[in-house]
Amino acid sequence: xxxxLEKIRRTAEYIRGAVGEMPGIGIxxxxxxxxxxxxxxxxxxxxxxxxxxxxxxxxxxxxxKLIFGRLGGKYxxxxxxxxxxxxxxxxxxxxxxVRVMKELGVKTLFVSNxxxxxxxxxxxxxxxxxxxxxxLFPENPLRGxxxxxxxxxxxxxxxxxxxxxxxxxxxxxxxxxxxxxxGVYVGTQGPTFETPAEYEYFRIIGxxxxxxxxxxxxxxxxxxxxxxxxxxxxxxxxGKDIKEVPSHEEVQKAAVKAQPxxxxxxxxxxxxx
Ligand code: HPA
Numbered sequence: 001x002x003x004x005l006e007k008i009r010r011t012a013e014y015i016r017g018a019v020g021e022m023p024g025i026g027i028x029x030x031x032x033x034x035x036x037x038x039x040x041x042x043x044x045x046x047x048x049x050x051x052x053x054x055x056x057x058x059x060x061x062x063x064x065k066l067i068f069g070r071l072g073g074k075y076x077x078x079x080x081x082x083x084x085x086x087x088x089x090x091x092x093x094x095x096x097x098v099r100v101m102k103e104l105g106v107k108t109l110f111v112s113n114x115x116x117x118x119x120x121x122x123x124x125x126x127x128x129x130x131x132x133x134x135x136l137f138p139e140n141p142l143r144g145x146x147x148x149x150x151x152x153x154x155x156x157x158x159x160x161x162x163x164x165x166x167x168x169x170x171x172x173x174x175x176x177x178x179x180x181x182x183g184v185y186v187g188t189q190g191p192t193f194e195t196p197a198e199y200e201y202f203r204i205i206g207x208x209x210x211x212x213x214x215x216x217x218x219x220x221x222x223x224x225x226x227x228x229x230x231x232x233x234x235x236x237x238x239g240k241d242i243k244e245v246p247s248h249e250e251v252q253k254a255a256v257k258a259q260p261x262x263x264x265x266x267x268x269x270x271x272x273x
Contacts, residue, residue, distance in 0.1 A: 004147060028078075036262070037080055048065065066078070072272075085190075114254070119209070130185045132184045141219050165227065184206050187213070233262055
């Protein structure tokens with residue numbers, strides 16, 4: 001097997017060559033949450049398909065572009081479209097862009113997703129700051145050979161989401177009168193939504209929201225020593241008394257509606273970094 005380090009470096013070199021100056025802030029945009037891109041003063045963009053070794057995005061609602069520009073007065077890069085385990089990518093592919101970002105000099109990673117809410121206080125359209133996660137994917141992205149250059153064999157996961165950035169987000173929310181929830185994100189492989197018993201189980205074990213992404217990227221970002229900030233947009237609610245049937249269309253519609261709040265929180269936290 002080809003050395004992963006060489007692959008990361010080759011991809012990073014291509015991006016650096018195509019774009020020039022590299023940012024210290026990276027953003028991964030989730031399903032239906034691409035509107036943040038309209039707030040970026042874009043200086044460069046690259047289609048995933050033209051980047052060597054980058055997987056190509058397939059799912060609806062993900063256009064697959066790397067975007068460079070200014071947001072909240074800071075130079076950032078954003079992934080419009082991410083790679084999901086349920087699409088058939090392996091964990092190394094799902095997390096490859098995070099490793100490339102790290103190689104390019106990204107130190108702070110913002111991640112967003114659409115998620116189903118189990119917390120009984122939540123409503124559709126709420127924005128939840130991720131305070132912690134529970135990894136229920138069938139594989140850890142760090143399984144296999146460890147490259148000490150990328151991070152330790154047994155990384156601590158004590159503060160997977162930066163307490164400093166959560167505090168900053170709370171300050172923004174308080175100042176701007178934004179209803180900002182806190183919660184634990186449960187990461188599952190999908191592509192099925194949960195059964196009523198599964199939503200209930202996730203709630204009992206400490207989950208507030210559930211989704212099919214984010215956890216692999218956040219594990220790799222922690223391995224790489226990056227500071228992480230995560231937000232979930234609650235697009236549907238699940239539990240044993242909830243009869244509404246979630247669909248991809250409904251998730252997208254709810255995400256589109258709630259995304260101005262998410263965009264505002266992320267932009268404002270970035271501006272205060
Ligand atoms: N479950 C899993 N993933 C999701 C959900 C959900 O209810 N909503 C949006 N993504």
